[in-house]
Amino acid sequence: MSSRLTRTSALTVAAVCGSALLITTAVTASGQTADDARIHDIQGNTRVSPLDGKRVTDVPGVVTAVRGFGKAQGFWLQDPKPDDDPATSEGIFVFTGEETPDVEAGDSIRISGDVTEYYPGGEEAGGQSVTQLTGAEWKAASKKKQALPKATALTADSVPDAYVPDGKGDDGDIESLKLQPDKYALDLYESLEGMRAGVKDAPVTGPTTEYDELWVTADPDEHPTPRGGTLYGDYDQQNGARMKVSSLLPQKENPFPKANVGDALTGTTSGPVDYDNFGGYTLRATTMGKLKDNKLEREKTAKPGKGELSVATYNVENLSPASEAAKFDRLSEALVDNLASPDIVALEEVQDDSGPDDDGTVSAGKTLDKLTAAIEKAGGPSYETREIDPENNADGGQPGGNIRVAFLFNPDRVKFADRKGGDATTPVKVGDDDGKPKLSANPGRISPDESAWKETRKPLAGEFTFGGRQVFVVANHFSSKGGDKPMEGRTQPPVRESEKQRTEQAKLVNSFAKEVESVDKDATIIAAGDFNDFPFSPSLDAMRKGGVFSSPMDKLPAGERYGYVFNGNSQVLDHAVTSPGTGAVKYDIVHINSEFYDQASDHDPTVIRLKP
Template sequence: MSPRALRAPLTVTAVVASALAAGLLVVPSSASAAEVRIHDIQGSTRISPLAGQKVADVPGTVTAIRSFGSARGFWMQDASPDKDRATSEAIFVFTGSTTPSVAVGDAVTVSGTVSEYYPGGADAGLQSMTEITKATWTVGSSGNALPAAFRLNASTVPDRYAPEPSDAGNGSIEGLTLRPRSYALDRYESLEGMRVSVANAPVVGATNTYKELWVTAEPRHHRTARGGALYDSYRDPNSGRLKVASLLPYAQHPFPVADVGDELTGTTEGPLEYDNFGGYTIAATALGELADHGPERERTRPQTSDELSIATYNVENLSPKTAQAKFDRLASALVGNLASPDIVALEEVQDNNGSTNDSVVAADATLKKLTDAIAAAGGPSYEWRQIDPVDDQDGGQPGGNIRVAFLYNPERVSFTDVPGGDATTPVRVVKKDGKASLSASPGRIAPGDDVWKASRKPLAGQFSFRGRPVFVVANHFNSKGGDQGLDSRFQPPARPSETQRTGQAKAVNTFVKELLAADPKAAVVVAGDLNDYQFSPALGALTKGGVLTDLVTRLPRAERYGYVYNGNSQVLDHILTSRALRRPDYDIVHINSEFADQSSDHDPQVVRVRP
């Protein structure tokens, strides 16, 4: 299992106490040792009716053991289940940093305290795991058959994801009786700790550095053109997604290095648990065989002589401290996969000493190292334009001073330099010879506005292509940090970060409207990592009034993605164009997000236009 899952046990929390006070949970006055079985502990809601109580001699068969890390323990499952589909028949027995002295197949009776553990802490908003802590146990017999694994597939996993919360729950679904035939989150919770399996499971999230991947139990539901699970609506988070980690010894059973579109053939099975880095997870005691079905990395076509190509690429915390191999891979992609775009809007360019938290804010060394690598890869001799931020004011990795920047190929396009742009001076739209122009180029859009607090400021630049002006705005909106997960115990999950992004989108929309007011035929391209979906309020605010078209919405539905998170292929990066740029040719170039081996976690994008 992932080392990120390691933690100390929590006893009954304020969340549980609040639910008890609200009358959402009822705790029996006593828990007779002779009567308590696992399904009595689990109960028919997400919180145990025995939370905080001691139980004795609870019977079960050991089905799996976690024997590493500081979250060791074992799962046990009752071989004599009740008839209530809402009550799980298994539970995790937490032993901390001590390896439990049991073996798979042991029939045990366990005594201890029933606890609800909230991965990430109760304030994270995630669901809890019911556990037995401070446990002692007795082994009655060994070599017993394990209960059959519950098969997760399109027939057993509901398409509807989560129930509506009750009025008394303040948005929480914890107190609701589980309805596993109606909602996917209820189905998974009703199987908490139990042996589950998936067969011939498509990989929808590539293997990460923690040796985890994501599969789907619904092979025909919302698939992308290249084999992922498409997320294109708040209403449907793709209920079949499950994380897969391994309980098997790595030396004997190396974890598969899988890409999106691959498949775990045969059976993958193990107890179902929950963590704060992916939600419901199969802790695999058996892994299917990896079948390599994944597609190749894409290459976009070169621009023609009369086409201006503009790309956006999040280079993920790039600094001179970054390994040369990453610079070389980014360069190779820009030259080979993106066909050497004329203009590149870069995001997450760090300062010259990266995450060292001092007064350094310049990024010339970072950009020189990247442009040198591009030239070495056979690409053009790019020049760059950017503005150094005020130290530690733009968010991102502390000390990194990430910012957006432009690269451009001076053999194909020129940059219109207008002095006056700095970290705090807002760029304005001015008229020059009856045409729109910028008061500073490059210049930052409304850097003093509160919507940009602790966030990257947009960079506006004026370019000239074949004698015609083109305005490009590079962006990196604030992240989704602080938002509740799709599988939160609060439904629908809160997205507080959305408010700032929507404000940022309004600011950029206003700036574009000012450009178009000065020249209705102005060629404007807005590009970057907007950290939000094409169906989000932020993108609605950015395109309001029809001043910009979000080009991702013109792609076939199955191709609308460039980032994969927890098995969902989704849109975070965008290129938008003004009406003057007719018939833009737009491409999301899939070279990173679907692959275990990445040079960034984002796929770059490119648009070819004729201004």
């Protein structure tokens, strides 16, 4: 809860007037009241109520929806007689805590309560606030059910192309700025906070999650992908027509649709506009469109041609022996059928043998053995594995899981230059073996003692040979975006604090590649993995600095450059960058997970093919 949220000292409940409910509480500590206010007066024309901290009395409105579950129950109220200012919302949420409100949609009531600003996830998380009434008491204003106010249509024409204004001051705060709903998408949604809004025949751009949420767009022409998504192609392409959808309907009678990207909710999906800390503005649907399944298919990559080496990267999302058998089956089938059994695979998020149990285990032999056995059962090669166990709880990720990067390789196709491997803390060195680069340990960790790798995964360098030629592969999993301000938050432009650490990590991988190239300027070096950052980010710029690496993904059509879907935006987090000596590369992001509600991982794998 926000520090601004008024705490009440007492709560009693008594039934009155049939379906109406009277909730009596102590008044605010300040004793302030605001008479004759309507909802638009409470909401005001900025993001924070001008009556924040005051008590309002006898505010009229019609109940439009009820949230009757969990610890944040309440209902939405809307004034059917709006003012003429499009910046002031006519709707508001009434928070009743764990008390189920005894009201129904269509009830006409008059309400008194304390005006508060609630920050989902806490004020420090950087999200916007929800103006609401707490400590409320209400009474029926009419025994007759009222028609609900018409839902505001969200369309390609009504949602502005511009996303949000820049904030004021050093912290970029937008809370005090007057809303301009005709100019900025987030201002439009804020001006509709608590009001009924809707989309019609809305394409799905983010698949149904385990929490029964999905993302749609009001503008299918806004940076579309060929498979029906919305592309996040730069920091200023936020795609403001996206909107999250959850449901207020009884799930037994109205199960939430299981949707993939490219599907659509036909008809109208409407409900009050809310805001939460997992994606921002949300339609809490009281009317849900019918799912149209557009039959999105999982992709398959081409098999390598004669003399071609195939290298893949795949984030297997916290894989351990504790993972369900079906997950191992799906990962292995994908590696064999969809990825055409790559010669080398850089894996990310391989957990230790006890998985999430925080018991001091660091080895991952059982995890990898279970995966390679499943691959062989699926008709794939008998992969060998190489990895280095981390120090316990030193590399971030799920506590106790000890995630790390690891290699799979097909010994019938490539050879691993076996020599003593490194350990968790010893940096790998690049030596000169009669004009050929040679790793001091194989595999070895790149600069694990550097502060850039604190509490995150260290990159693993491996030396292979294919057709008699050396190939150096670096498996990576850079630090997460945790701690960054949200795209839809109140700090604009958002502060991306985590970029600093990833940029330093990229510099270290770049320096390692320079060492290899100093021995052999034509060396084949591939750095692949989950870089947790975008192609246009400072960390990828640092990775490519000096021409040490390039991004062959750039040769793909722009609309196909994505392998991860977050909040309805199709984007890139996984990369495979190559040295000049690598030569021509065929690049393929194989869409099998991120666009689908039934995922084996939240990442799509990437496969490259080359002739060293």
